[in-house]
Amino acid sequence: MPAGTQVIGHPVKNSPHEETPGGAGSTPGRTAVATLAGTTLEWYDFFLYGTAAALIFNKQFFPSLSPAAGTLAAFSTFAVGFIARPLGGLVFGHFGDRIGRKATLVVSLVLMGVGSTLIGAIPNYDSIGFWAPVLLVALRIIQGIGLGGEGAGATLMSMEHAPAGKRNLYAGFPQMGTPAGLVLANVIFLVTNALLGDGAFTSWGWRIPFLLSFVLVAVGLLIRLRVTESPSFNRVLAQENVVRFPLLESLKVGFPRLALTLLAVVANSAVAYVFMVFALSYGTQQLGYDKQFLILSVTAAAVLWFATIPLWTKFADRHGRRTMFIAGSAAILVWCVAFFPLLNTGNSVLAVLALLGMGLIIPVTHCVQGGIIADTFPAHVRYSGSSVILQSGAILGGGLAPMISTALLNSGGSSTGVTWYLVVICAISLVGAVALFRLVPEGSEEPAAVRAESLSGV
Template sequence: MGESTATPQRKVALATLTGATLEWYDFFLYGTASALIFNRQFFPSLSPAAGTLAAFSTFAVGFIARPLGGLVFGHFGDRIGRKMTLVVSLMLMGIGSTLIGALPGFAVIGVWAPILLVALRVVQGIGLGGENAGANLMALEHAPEAKRNRYAGFPQMGTPAGLVLANTVFLVTSSVMPAAAFTSWGWRIPFLLSAALVIVGLVIRLRVTETPSFAKAVERKQIVRFPLKEALTVGTGRLVLTVLLSIANSAVAYLFLVFSLSYGTAQLGLNRQFLLITVTVASVLWFATIPLWTSMADRRGRRGMFLWGSVALLVWAAAFFPLLNSKSTAVVVIALVGMGLIIPITHCVQGAIVADTFPAHVRYSGSSLLLQLAALLGGGLAPVISTAILNSSGGTGGVTLYISGICLMSLLAAVAVFRLAPVAPKAVVSPATA
């Protein structure tokens, strides 16, 4: 591969990583604020437990909106191209986050505060619903054949990078301000910063070209009027199993990233700064190890790696809350850092597995729908369900059973999917099991 080819591909990798990082920054910023701030700002009349549940419910609304965003952006991504839909999705997310930063609280506008908060969370969800699969396709479809998993991993790196950025900004802002001032108005600063970050992301994203796969589909006149309808012809069984395969990683990740902050501070009495710093360090490891795992997937195949990663995820999910409940600083660090090392094994190739379920001309529509449904059923519901279980039982035993059951279900679904789609020869574009 010559320099003239490599340079545009590297630009695409940078653009997808940057755009995904900014999208996830906005999305995770809301999650952190839901765990630590929103119950007091938007639901002050509720008890602390009920307020946290209400805040997490607004967090889940973003996941409910993600399939809608996936449908809309997936449709136009297969009809008019990947590039412009990704530009619009980034703008949508930035606008939603900036307006959240300017939104008056319950004390100022009463019940309209939580109503508008939910509406802006819907805007965020729609934006991320378009970004999630689209950035993955932009990288995957520009990639050299021998490095498809590695290139598809760049937008996946945006997930932990966005979290690191969100937590760092949140942590710095809360550290340099008095606690009362931060709770009152300082929490808005990270949301308002989104406007400037999105401008940087748009400048980078507008410089990339359309993907070769979409260009070929246009050249061959394969563009269809209703791409989702054709994408669904893959078969109901295959589609359902692929969604189930994707649920565990999302559910475990959001328990780790969001629920553990609320549980650790409110129930275990752990220091908020300590938890934020430890989760951020774990996310740095998540980010740093993705190139290792994606390179291994290119060399040895992603099927076996995903299955072993699913087993590791199941084991650590079962151990996570018992480790947290020790309240030992060292053991809590092990629990959180362990998540940062195990989650990326399956996360880094999950998007490529889902994308390769569909032919290129309907890939955006199909993969968007599946990824967003999995995110809703996994990450969107996990903090809410876990909080409800915790409030009703008073312990984390039920939460551990819940998350372990999801991990087992996803592992069995992966085994079934890989049997439905046998490995193809290297010369052919890798299927979901390659």
């Protein structure tokens, strides 16, 4: 078994060959906080774009289109960021396995900050016409590349510093950055809107939260630069196990394992982005909910999401994540059946219940999926392999979800098609999770297909 790898379904036990964090220079707690801070800022930038795409960008960059078509076009630019994420995953994953986790994570944070800051500075359609959406798409691609390097790397950095028996807990810290970034983005969005008023905010005030990214990223860099390199990567260097093409080597775990892992995690991403992004445009344009009310409700749900992650990851460390992940996958499916009917009532209390339910259920699978993906691969190719699975799942799930949901809504005239879309993708993930855990049953070892020595010194 590769050093430090978890047998799926079992509480984590470090291999006797795994280095123990906490030695000289190792600071697991500081590293966990640094990865949380970094991912929070990265997701702040990414979610800020999603909120603006749902509520602002159709008017600023696609004014010649109808409201429905403009929203679809805005969500298409949102999807572009997800399409760019695998490129970031491939590039940052390659160098993360060759030169280290820390350096690549610093670059990814800078890249994300630059992209977001410049989005706040580009002219709108009325000023430069066609070039406005072109620049928006280009900067969205930069955002996607930056986040593609962040997702897998931050999880590895924290998990590989984790003390014995706490790998799920520490792998969960970067996952907490997702709801934390959403909360930060929505709070700043709401405060700016409240201070300026709807007219000024829609005209130019929406730029302020994007320009603020520069300051937030500078703070994040100060925190991130103080952490030490991953002990697992240091061990790879010491054993001279750095390979020339880590991505190709990571694929040797086999197609069944890779495919099932991808299927298992795709629904969480799809459901999360329908809840966080599509529901904003649907609720305001179709159901007449107040914009501030919906943003506040989604923010409250994100706070619940954030707060419950440590509870679920501790449970996974003590009892294993197999049953928890499958139960969480089933719970998401069930709640998707109820989600839009609750929103469609027009009742504010039931709408809040629908959104809080998402905030309670989504973290059950989200908090451990990064660790499940990472533990598929040995340390010397873990960044590359994890990036491919994570970013592919993000495209198939989250990146396309708001656009597909909008298209289904426009074609069918109701949310029924969106509900069926979510139910189908959740069912696929549930079947994938069950099959994955049967492929690697309790008590078995990880696949031996990836051999650390096969490309050593090449």
